[in-house]
Amino acid sequence: MKKVLFLFLFLFAVSCSKDKKIQPLASIEKIEYIDLDYGKQPGVIINIKVNDSIIAKKLKNKELREFVIYSIKKEDRNYFFYEVWKTPIRKENTFSFLIRTSYFSPNILDKEKSIWNKDNITKALSGDIGLIFNKDSIRVKPGKDRKITIQLIKD
Secondary structure: HHHHHHHHHHHHHHHOOOOOOOOOOOOEEEEEOOOOOOOOOEEEEEEEEEHHHHHHHHHHOOOEEEEEEEOOOHHHHHHHHEOOOOOOEEEOOEEEEEEEEEOOOOOOOOOOOOOOOOOHHHHHHHOEEEOOOOOOOOOOOEEEEEEEEEOOOOO
């Protein structure tokens, strides 16, 4: 009886110690900031890989109510505009969101803020993303291979 109990405990301990990789519900694959000329408003394109069919369905059905970039100060988030009534562009499991912004434009800066360069913009956009639905919110973290691309007019 002791041998059976010992064997059972051993198997239980071994089965619990295995590394089980859990795939996140969603992850940020790519962030691209495009600083356009004066005729068009600059924007941020964010590609999010969605591994959950319920989230994908909500995005497809235009249930997204708010898009939040958590690395931007709360009081500055009104400089970022996402048209929630539009369905994001989808390619397989990746959804692309276009966020219009004038936040990084030189005429928006006040004396307390530094001049925006590639490093500062990259740092500002490098945080988590929030997808806010009617009764759900999902915090999307960067994927391990996330890319950030900054295109400025001056370059």
